[in-house]
Amino acid sequence: MTRFATRWTLVPALLASAWKQLVSNSLVYIAAITVLQGAVAVIALPLIRWLFRSAVGAAGLRGLEMSSVITLASTPTSVVLLIAVVVVAFIALSFQLAALVLMSTRLQSGLPVTVAGLLADAKALGRLLLRPRSAWLVGYLLVVLPLGNFGFASVLTQAIAVPSFVSGELLKSTTGTILYVLFLLGLALVNARLVLTIPAFVAGEARPLRTSWRMTKGITLPIIVTVSAIILLSTVLISATLALSLLPTALADAVWPAAAPAVASVSLAIAQVLTFLLVGATTAALVSTTVKLYRVGTDWKGPAGIAPIEPESNVASNQDFRRPALLAGATLVTLVAGLSIVNYPVMEALEAHPDTLILGHRGFSGGGVENTIPGLEAAAEAGADLTEMDVLQTKDNQFVVMHDVNLQRLTGQDLAVADLTLEELTALTVTDLAGHSAVIPSLRDYVVRAQELGMPLLIEIKTHGGESPDMVELLIGELEELQAMDNNMFHSLDKPAIERLKQLRPDVYAGYIFALAGVNLPPTTADFVVIEEASYTSGLRDDARANGKGVFVWTVNAPAAQRQMLRDEVDGLITDHPDTALIARNDIDSNPGLTGRLIDAIDRFVVIN
Structure with a gap:
């Protein structure tokens, strides 16, 4: 050069x-x-x-x-x-x-x-x-x-x-x-x-x-x-x-609302x-x-x-x-x-009055560590319709509220949930990047606090590979004892777990999570599907509804994406930021004019990158 x-x-x-x-x-x-x-x-x-x-x-x-x-x-x-x-x-x-x-x-x-x-x-x-x-x-x-x-x-x-x-x-x-x-x-x-x-x-x-x-x-x-x-x-x-x-x-x-759709x-x-x-x-x-x-x-x-290069001054002009x-x-x-x-x-x-449910993903990390009672309380205070949370089975066949199968990220210790008892796990403190800290809650303590708050839950059944063969039965038993089966929903990435749940309790509302979805949605006995945001399309939504399935989307954090899901009126929007999603839902509901719809349509249909 x-x-x-x-x-x-x-x-x-x-x-x-x-x-x-x-x-x-x-x-x-x-x-x-x-x-x-x-x-x-x-x-x-x-x-x-x-x-x-x-x-x-x-x-x-x-x-x-x-x-x-x-x-x-x-x-x-x-x-x-x-x-x-x-x-x-x-x-x-x-x-x-x-x-x-x-x-x-x-x-x-x-x-x-x-x-x-x-x-x-x-x-x-x-x-x-x-x-x-x-x-x-x-x-x-x-x-x-x-x-x-x-x-x-x-x-x-x-x-x-x-x-x-x-x-x-x-x-x-x-x-x-x-x-x-x-x-x-x-x-x-x-x-x-x-x-x-x-x-x-x-x-x-x-x-x-x-x-x-x-x-x-x-x-x-x-x-x-x-x-x-x-x-x-x-x-x-x-x-x-x-x-x-x-x-x-x-x-x-x-000045002329009747002409607004055409304009x-x-x-x-x-x-x-x-x-x-x-x-x-x-x-x-x-x-x-x-x-x-x-x-x-x-x-x-x-x-x-x-031909050989000529001087750049000879570049063809628009006049030609x-x-x-x-x-x-x-x-x-x-x-x-x-x-x-x-x-x-x-x-x-584009929906002007969405009925989409807003779900706090693992609670609300803006007020507490994910999957902890302070995070649950923060989601309730923010106004979330439901709180999505994760359940893992412990070494002694109990249940703890935790997403990660290894606790390195939240505790700084290389410990596996499958290797610890409920007593050992609930003695540990988890901390997030915002500086929030809390103890790991048992499923029982979490559910009881949710009931006190009047907060329905979307319970994700997670697996780490070391579960007992009767894990689903044990989970149902504990939740029935707490009278928490009928008022909460369930979903899982593990298809056998959801099918077993539906087999044992066909009356519960249960969903199957798709981390990847393409073309059409595969058959499932679940009542609703949970589609990862990158895979979501209106075609998948229509296919699910044509087969009598509800549609939830996770994890939708960007404001423009939240508004898109609300405009599509998906059944549930799972987000780390329920506060902004609730603001967007209220804004759409209270401003039915075409300007707001145009802003959201531009975000969706105008490709910039």
């Missing part, structure tokens, strides 16, 4: 280059982003969904859950179809990014962007993708890049993220927090070092990952700063755009289109930046078939695209009109 005086001159130089490219060739980039993202959404994504559904069906499954993953992985036809899913996703994503790199190279070289030139580039790109060594890019494109959220957006990767229940659990301990922060920092570092992978791949490098790693040595931090600056500017522009899109609906709510539908459509363009511009800016950086380091003139601009404008207007029609029933369907 010797063309820059110092490594920190990279930042302004790259930002200036990206800005120049976007301004000079905005119509070209808009057209390219629209075509590429549209092709992925219309062709690749439906094909991937069909292949995945076929893979699940080939294994004889109605839907996917954690316990059926082994069945899926051991069915040859399913494995072949799953490999096809990966191949299609890889080809679509790599072609999308590589095509933008090729186009950016042409623009920076002062070459015309013509249909014939793009087709020639696409043919050359196809040959590159067919090389066996291209397979090394799969992990980078489908795991490292989307997890790092490095700004290269695609409809294929928007759902790839660390599940909130995983990050949430890690953040509940000092060690977990440190590990999670290190993981995020490591992702940022790896993404910065591999940011030139696609330009190197398109340039025909034999080992593009290694090439990028070598070329970015010593300039990692400037790269992170540059990418962060582009993403920050994009976020500000998108936030301003979304805020402005609310004004017409707020005005309609105030909100059009406003949502405009927000969707403008955000799509801004996200596309962000990707284009990042691609332009990486191409510039790669060219500076290698004097790259592009793949075979592209007046006719395409008219076509693009007409397309955008048509798109807004079509989305407005689609959005109208969606806006009307």
Whole structure:
């Protein structure tokens, strides 16, 4: 990178280059982003969904859950179809990014962007993708890049993220927090070092990952700063755009409520289109930046078939695209009109008076340690409708309220619940990161206090592998003695435990927890299903209700996600923050206007990353 005086001159130089490219060739980039993202959404994504559904069906499954993953992985036809899913996703994503790199190279070289030139580039790109060594890019494109959220957006990767229940659990301990922060920092570092992978791949490098790693040595931090600056500017522009899109609906709510649904539908459509363009511009800016950086380091003139680089002053301008601009404008207007029609029933369907139950997850950690009596009392004080809590069997076949099978996180001691008696466990003190402390409660003490508070419970039957064969029977016996079977609910990740509970007490309201759910919900004798937030879809909700099942979702902590579940009127929302969920429910119930619905619809339907 010797063309820059110092490594920190990279930042302004790259930002200036990206800005120049976007301004000079905005119509070209808009057209390219629209075509590429549209092709992925219309062709690749439906094909991937069909292949995945076929893979699940080939294994004889109605839907996917954690316990059926082994069945899926051991069915040859399913494995072949799953490999096809990966191949299609890889080809679509790599072609999308590589095509933008090729186009950016042409623009920076002062070459015309013509249909014939793009087709020639696409043919050359196809040959590159067919090389066996291209397979090394799969992990980078489908795991490292989307997890790092490095700004290269695609409809294929928007759902790839660390599940909130995983990050949430890690953040509940000092060690977990440190590990999670290190993981995020490591992702940022790896993404910065591999940011030139696609330009190197398109340039025909034999080992593009290694090439990028070598070329970015010593300039990692400037790269992170540059990418962060582009993403920050994009976020500000998108936030301003979304805020402005609310004004017409707020005005309609105030002066012409009858027209508010139509106005909100059009406003949502405009927000969707403008955000799509801004996200596309962000990707284009990042691609332009990486191409510039790669060219500076290698004097790259592009793949075979592209003419030598000309001075950047010869870059094609928007004046060459007046006719395409008219076509693009007409397309955008048509798109807004079509989305407005689609959005109208969606806006009307968003629930304005939700009856969703709010459940404090393991109590309320804002006032006490999880699964302790102070945490239970805090949930009651916050106004939660129910408290969700966990039960484990002790060494002497008693029951204790505890989530972790090992007590290291909360007591600092490497002790297993299965190895301790009830007396030994209830003598231990647990402490959380907020500084709350309390003793581990027995099931009996916890239930009695809940009854005194008038707080119904959702009791999770947890297993550690050392339970007695009659564990469920013993649990029922203790709760019946406390007269606590009829007024509380039950759920578990352990399917046999729930089926045994329903067999012995078919009258109780019991649920089956899905840590992973896909396609449809597998059969269960449970009365309701509990779906992890990352797996939840309105399709799964509808499938459950069509089969007479209630729908609970866990662990929903982000305010926007809480409002989404409330708008969907799921039966139960399990959260670490019942206070914010209750505020959201009251707000939705007391403000039935379309502005509030539009805000929640934007949070749900406007894809930003």
